[in-house]
Amino acid sequence: MDWRDTLKILVIVAAITLVGNLIGFKVNPMEAIPGMLVLLGIVISGLVLAKLIPVKLPSIVYISLIGIILTIPGFPGAAWFTAQANKVQFLALCTPVLAYAGIASGKDLDDFKKLGWRIIVVSAFVFIGTFIGSAVIAQLVLKLTGQI
Template structure:
């Protein structure tokens, strides 16, 4: 367990460094605010990964679920640390992590390029359906919420 946690922590530090640099250079955010905000996000991610490791003995669910749920709980109004979480993470540009994510996705795709080439046109059709479905679902939810709140 210690080995896995230390590996995850190392990867989070690496990704956090890239996000901090992107946040500072690309979005002109103050260094201190960037480090604090990304640090809080990294701690939430590490805690979610630890919870996933513990819970995987009982039920197999994606680690992202635990990380997202933990982040939502810590930022919710009922949480005693919500002001700290929201205050520090609001200083991280929303698009800053996408740079690191894109780089890692590119590296991952490059590693499996032969398998990717075998999928050919099927992947393009699947991608179109996924993007269309996601867009229509988001639009529908947004429309319903805006109608219920009286914004439209």
């Protein structure tokens, strides 16, 4: 996929997110546009870094690092970045991303059919393991911080 296609998809996702933000959370799109632009900038920067840096890491690593660095308390502009990004609700952002993932995985249905019932068993173990692992980590963190 070339950069133009990637940018088109990102702009479409941003537009759908703004509509979802308005419908689901009653956030005026004009208020949320700066936050959406911040998020788009972070994503595009992360994608560029993933192409430029010779270490082969998934682009989500770079995107996450940029987002974390920009919102560290004390980082110049962190309060503004956080305030703008908070106007874009997470669930409004999930809807178009998950819809795109579903459409993209639809082209692999023939490959999934070849795997048969085994993929269901493996998927179940992966989901269960991920859930239990997340619950254990959450329990430890909550205990260590005195929340429970």
